[in-house]
Amino acid sequence: MYDLLKGLRVVEGSAFIAGPTCGLYLAQMGAQVIRFDNIAGGPDFRRWPLAQNGSSLYWEGLNKAKKSVALDLSRPEGRELAQRLAAAPGEAGGLFVTNFPAEGFLAYERLKALRDDLICVRVMGWADGGPGVDYTINAAVGVPQMTGPTDDDRPVNHVLPAWDLLTGAYAAFTLVSALLDRRTSGRGREIRIPLSDIAAATLANMGMTAEAALGGHQRARHGNDLYGAFGRDFVTRGGQRIMLVAITPRQWKGVLAVLGIAEPVAALEAELACDFVADEGQRFAHRDRLFPLFEQAFAARDLAELAPVFEADGVCWGPYQPLETAMADPRLFAGNPIFSDLTHPSGQTYPAAGAAATIPQDVRGPARPAARLGQHTDEVLAEVLGMSGAEIARLHDAGIVAG
Structure with a gap:
């Protein structure tokens, strides 16, 4: 953990990998990241892999160092609170990361009406708003047909969600870029980042689309052979x-x-x-x-x-070694200073990664665990939205918030 973004407040309303990865990277560089979820958890709250007690190791890995607010997003009052959090006042606020649809209660124009200089980074599947995840985008750009043994023409899906991870990192980069511009221009903006465009641009940047365009077909399979070298x-x-x-x-x-x-x-x-x-x-x-x-x-x-x-x-x-063997490798896991032993919301204690970057001139802080779902609801409503204890209690009584 570092303090390069200390003082910034980022609100995250997202699920699965790309959006939460963006928030994770910002938190690891010192930003205060507030994630809101449905009271029972979002669609990825129970995603595998799971601890023995059923807690998602995936969820607590991607949401380290974030604050958690639980809202009933099926009700108008809960949706209004999400909007107010995204657009809450403050020079270092008004930064929102989401993969909710471009149209709906978290549409940019709705949020802009609450805060004109709002910066919204929106992760999407396809640029036209159609649903897409890493596996479907990867299949569409042809990568599984380039992967695998030379004597088999079946597509081979990759276990690493490359487009999700690249999109998450690119989202963090664009959010900070837009913030730098806002500090001089005063302008807010919405930035839409579809996985499909990240995949298409990346293949083009590496010359693979040019290779297919000029040669008339995509690259053939080469098994484990390194292409071109x-x-x-x-x-x-x-x-x-x-x-x-x-x-x-x-x-x-x-x-x-x-x-x-x-x-x-x-x-x-x-x-x-x-x-x-x-x-x-x-x-x-x-x-x-x-x-x-x-x-x-x-x-x-x-x-x-x-x-x-x-x-x-x-x-x-x-x-070539399995992950359980690699975890004893000091260059990767054992003794690597990016890791800290933490007790997580699942109750399990195991090493967790902090910032992957090393900054020799700065002191590296330890990784921080994910919050329990709704752990910071009252704190955030009071500090960010300025709500009184009585107002927050009424929301609890009505079942609009939990924590």
């Missing part, structure tokens, strides 16, 4: 599988030296009249000739023998 999984003598990547000339020369195959590779270069050091594309183009040399070299060596030499020579590699 040298990289693939190999098995060592002890049966351990690693991923090896050689993109730069230094990486390429280093792995050849460690494996002792510089001479046969040089002979292959002479035969093919190419230069594997200078042109990484040639390593990919001729990978079928190179792979057997590497397979034989790896099969003759144990990983324990290779690992220290790889590290010394700057070879880029990584072991």
Whole structure:
């Protein structure tokens, strides 16, 4: 946790990954993020994975360091409170993150009527307002058909929701950008960020749409082969599988030296009249000739023998290992300063991630757990909306709020 955004107040009304990720990143940089949900929890409140008591590990992971307000959003009074929270006064407020529909009780024009300089970042599925999630957008842009083994034409869905995560990070970036502009211009605005546009733009930025447009078809499957350079999984003598990547000339020369195959590779270069050091594309183009040399070299060596030499020579590699094994790796989890051991709303104690960035000049604060659903309802209504104890009590009695 850092204090770069200390003093900002962001209200979040969202579910699933992209919107909550945006709020999480802002909270980890010091903003006060207030999340409102239905009294019984939003649509992702019980989403898997679950603790043994049924609490969502997913929900408490994405909502760390946020304050929680519980409202009955099915009733006009609850919806009015959500609107007032999003548009609450204060120079550092008026910042709203949501994935509620563009039309409805949280429509931008409704909120702007309450606060003219409101900044609303709205996560969407499709730009036309149609429903879409990471898996459906990913299928539509063709990525599952580029993924998987070369001898199987079935689409392969990715377990990592890339477009959700990119959208969440982009939403945080655009919110801060709009805030910087508001401080000089005084203008508010709505920013709509559809997952479909993030996916389309990202594929275009990486040259993949140009490749399809100019070649007439999308990229073919290459299994575990790294496209356009040298990289693939190999098995060592002890049966351990690693991923090896050689993109730069230094990486390429280093792995050849460690494996002792510089001479046969040089002979292959002479035969093919190419230069594997200078042109990484040639390593990919001729990978079928190179792979057997590497397979034989790896099969003759144990990983324990290779690992220290790889590290010394700057070879880029990584072991294939399950997450439970990776959690003992000090470079990833065990001893990593971004993690703090926390007791979460589920009652479980386990390491939780704080800000992924490291700022050497600043002191890193520990990660903070998610709130219990509605934990801060009374506090937020009093401090942000200026409501009296009697007013808040009446809302509780009427079942409009909980906490």
